Amino acid sequence: MIRISKVSKTFQINGEPRTALDNISLEIRAGEVFGIIGRSGAGKSTLVRTLNLLERPSSGQIIVGGQDITALDSAGLQRLRRRVGMVFQHFNLLQAKTVAENIRFPLKLGGELSAAQMDARVEELLQLVGLAEQRHQHPAQLSGGQKQRVGIARALANQPDVLLCDEATSALDPETTQSILRLLLDINRRLQLTIVLITHEMDVIRAVCDRVAILERGQLIETGEVADVFLFPQHAVTRALLAESHQAGATDLQSLRAELGASTHGPLLRLSFLDEAATQPLLSQLSLELHLQLNVLQGTIGRIKGRPFGQLVVELLHTEQDPTLLAKLQQALRQRDIRFELLDEPLEAAA
Numbered sequence: 001m002i003r004i005s006k007v008s009k010t011f012q013i014n015g016e017p018r019t020a021l022d023n024i025s026l027e028i029r030a031g032e033v034f035g036i037i038g039r040s041g042a043g044k045s046t047l048v049r050t051l052n053l054l055e056r057p058s059s060g061q062i063i064v065g066g067q068d069i070t071a072l073d074s075a076g077l078q079r080l081r082r083r084v085g086m087v088f089q090h091f092n093l094l095q096a097k098t099v100a101e102n103i104r105f106p107l108k109l110g111g112e113l114s115a116a117q118m119d120a121r122v123e124e125l126l127q128l129v130g131l132a133e134q135r136h137q138h139p140a141q142l143s144g145g146q147k148q149r150v151g152i153a154r155a156l157a158n159q160p161d162v163l164l165c166d167e168a169t170s171a172l173d174p175e176t177t178q179s180i181l182r183l184l185l186d187i188n189r190r191l192q193l194t195i196v197l198i199t200h201e202m203d204v205i206r207a208v209c210d211r212v213a214i215l216e217r218g219q220l221i222e223t224g225e226v227a228d229v230f231l232f233p234q235h236a237v238t239r240a241l242l243a244e245s246h247q248a249g250a251t252d253l254q255s256l257r258a259e260l261g262a263s264t265h266g267p268l269l270r271l272s273f274l275d276e277a278a279t280q281p282l283l284s285q286l287s288l289e290l291h292l293q294l295n296v297l298q299g300t301i302g303r304i305k306g307r308p309f310g311q312l313v314v315e316l317l318h319t320e321q322d323p324t325l326l327a328k329l330q331q332a333l334r335q336r337d338i339r340f341e342l343l344d345e346p347l348e349a350a351a
């Protein structure tokens with residue numbers, strides 16, 4: 001759907017160049033919810049704004065639906081903006097207009113529909129976002145969540161193929177955030193709409209995204225399926241973002257033993273399971289087979305986009321009596337294709 005290829009963007013600030021995007025390449029597939037996460041200033045908004053050319057890249061290519069958008073003339077650009085809808089953090093509604101008029105506005109600009117067709121489309125959109133009863137109210141009379149529903153309906157008015165959401169839930173409380181995310185997921189499925197969603201919250205990524213890209217200082221540092229990135233983060237920044245949201249994959253290895261208390265002495269391992277592996281009674285099997293005891297110190301289980309996962313930190317006991325236990329356990333885990341990390345060696349061995 002979207003191919004971003006070697007895109008860079010440099011701003012001039014008081015005559016000084018500042019690189020906001022540094023040679024970014026990635027692909028966003030049709031029909032997926034693609035998340036972009038990173039710290040403030042990482043370049044998320046700049047990247048997303050290049051997708052409808054609100055920001056023009058300094059170099060590189062952006063292909064949307066087979067078309068290089070950096071080469072479009074102004075008529076082509078107008079058509080592009082209709083195919084790519086956008087939802088904003090602070091809603092950007094017209095305060096003097098009603099809910100229905102706000103949604104009707106982009107249809108009028110499009111200039112292709114009769115008045116009756118516009119009425120019908122507005123009605124359809126009001127139903128879709130659940131605002132039929134608020135149609136004659138003004139934005140000031142709406143809650144934040146309702147305002148964002150208007151923003152979403154407006155962005156969908158001209159039946160875009162892609163919806164860009166820049167921190168669309170950041171101004172909302174957690175419960176309202178959930179309801180807006182559910183709406184976006186519902187729209188994604190029902191309309192087979194591609195959604196590109198920027199957030200600084202890992203929880204949002206986990207709740208709705210299929211794949212995710214992590215930006216740091218203008219660079220793409222990691223990208224992949226959400227479950228894989230959550231369980232097997234490759235980059236320190238990803239791990240830090242996960243740690244801040246208390247997600248699986250998060251723990252800072254060094255501080256772990258201290259955090260878990262002085263009572264632990266044996267080697268610590270982190271086991272990560274995805275899909276099939278997450279449904280097996282692994283720990284009891286290993287205990288029986290290898291005659292070893294595992295102490296579960298920390299654990300998360302759940303689902304990421306429907307994929308069952310689990311992540312456990314376990315301590316292997318009694319290695320002082322049988323020093324071969326650790327090697328046996330590691331071998332058994334490898335045989336079963338279970339991903340694991342040895343977080344640290346037993347204290348006795350280290351001492």
Ligand SMILES: Nc1ncnc2c1ncn2[C@@H]1O[C@H](COP(=O)(O)OP(=O)(O)OP(=O)(O)O)[C@@H](O)[C@H]1O
Pocket residue numbers: 011012013018019020038039040041042043044045046047200
């Ligand atoms: N119009 C602009 N002119 C000059 N510099 C800009 C402009 N827009 C963005 N920048 C700079 O580009 C960098 C990336 O900004 P961007 O807004 O894309 O970050 P972000 O990841 O969206 O951050 P946030 O999470 O705070 O929204 C920052 O250093 C910012 O100061």
Ligand SMILES: [Mg+2]
Pocket residue numbers: 044045046
């Ligand atoms: Mg931003």
